[in-house]
Amino acid sequence: MFRRSASEMRVLILAPLGRDARLLADTLAALDIETKISPDAKILIALLAEGAGTAIVAEEALTADHVQALAAWLASQPPWSDMPFVILTHSGRPSAESKRRAQELEPLGNFTLIERPVRPETMETAIRAALRARVRQYEMRSRQEALIQANADLEQFAHSASHDLREPIRSISVYSELLKKHYEQFLDLRGKEFLSFIHSGAQRMEGLLADMLSYAHASSISDDAPEPICARGPLDAALENLSGAIRESGASITVGEMPMVRMRTSHLEQVFQNLVGNAIKYRREEPLHIRLTARREDKHWLFCVEDNGIGIALEYRKAIFGIFKRLHTNQAYSGTGMGLAICQRIVERYRGRIWVESELGCGSKFLFTIPA
Numbered sequence: 001m002f003r004r005s006a007s008e009m010r011v012l013i014l015a016p017l018g019r020d021a022r023l024l025a026d027t028l029a030a031l032d033i034e035t036k037i038s039p040d041a042k043i044l045i046a047l048l049a050e051g052a053g054t055a056i057v058a059e060e061a062l063t064a065d066h067v068q069a070l071a072a073w074l075a076s077q078p079p080w081s082d083m084p085f086v087i088l089t090h091s092g093r094p095s096a097e098s099k100r101r102a103q104e105l106e107p108l109g110n111f112t113l114i115e116r117p118v119r120p121e122t123m124e125t126a127i128r129a130a131l132r133a134r135v136r137q138y139e140m141r142s143r144q145e146a147l148i149q150a151n152a153d154l155e156q157f158a159h160s161a162s163h164d165l166r167e168p169i170r171s172i173s174v175y176s177e178l179l180k181k182h183y184e185q186f187l188d189l190r191g192k193e194f195l196s197f198i199h200s201g202a203q204r205m206e207g208l209l210a211d212m213l214s215y216a217h218a219s220s221i222s223d224d225a226p227e228p229i230c231a232r233g234p235l236d237a238a239l240e241n242l243s244g245a246i247r248e249s250g251a252s253i254t255v256g257e258m259p260m261v262r263m264r265t266s267h268l269e270q271v272f273q274n275l276v277g278n279a280i281k282y283r284r285e286e287p288l289h290i291r292l293t294a295r296r297e298d299k300h301w302l303f304c305v306e307d308n309g310i311g312i313a314l315e316y317r318k319a320i321f322g323i324f325k326r327l328h329t330n331q332a333y334s335g336t337g338m339g340l341a342i343c344q345r346i347v348e349r350y351r352g353r354i355w356v357e358s359e360l361g362c363g364s365k366f367l368f369t370i371p372a
Helices: 022-027 041-050 064-075 096-104 122-185 189-219 232-241 243-249 265-281 339-349
Strands: 011-014 035-038 054-057 087-091 109-114 252-255 289-297 298-307 353-356 364-370
Touching: 011 022, 011 041, 011 353, 022 035, 022 122, 022 364, 041 064, 041 232, 054 122, 064 122, 109 122, 109 339, 122 189, 232 252, 232 265, 265 289, 265 298, 265 339, 265 364, 339 353, 339 364
Parallel strands: 011 035, 011 054, 054 087, 087 109, 252 289
Antiparallel strands: 289 298, 298 364, 353 364
């Protein structure tokens, strides 16, 4: 159920000259539409702040300063809000003055011009259309609030899972190690195999919980633009974290010039680490080459992590970014299937996008954009 108070659906009226305001109020009252008459533009803005479905305004009541004040109020509203206005204009043929006046009202954004004298049925249809549009905005607000709450619940669940579940899982892992150390000689081959399953399962569960927590954190990244950083710093940190895997794989890594970006260091480091880590994991028998580059494209920086690994079939290019989505068994390639989902969530929270260009057996190019 979408929440709408009486004030959120009322119609505000600003028509200080003559009997227009009272006539409009009486007309709308007959349609069971609540109205509120405002004596001037300043009070109208105060009433708008308390809630309204739409506002009817006589154009002579709005000076250029009033229009700018209303535009400033509109700019302060949340993204879902786009207040509809119905502006009553003077009658007469189109002229340079009427065109100029219409241009002055453009900062109001969502407004409709109606020429006076207005027939009641014309006003009725205009107001009902404006109120329907406003209802849709309230519905969008409710959905956004529900989504925010769902994300908060997800993050809380991840925190609970991280703290409440990791401890018993860690105990399973530790005691399985102790069992192996002290009693392995008493176990036959099948018993040893079972013990190995217990230990590897506990380790995998620890990894899943850690990735769930990372995904939840990525979902709650603030919309505030951080101070610019050089992307080379997070990249070097990611490569240092992967230094053991890089040495073991014998990978050669080439890094191009990195730009300044508005992104938090830990988030960019995580993206680089997951992408380079995947390139190392999904390599072929031949020597592994990984190339990292960045270039400016319009208003974005385009980053590319290119490898000569096993590649990805065309039909899986989008699916691999899904949560827990894996194309291989855990026996073939270890992992939780969350790495690319975390990368996508981080990049999208910074108003970028991420995708892959690849063919099976021909290596991969993982590309992502970040606003410049």
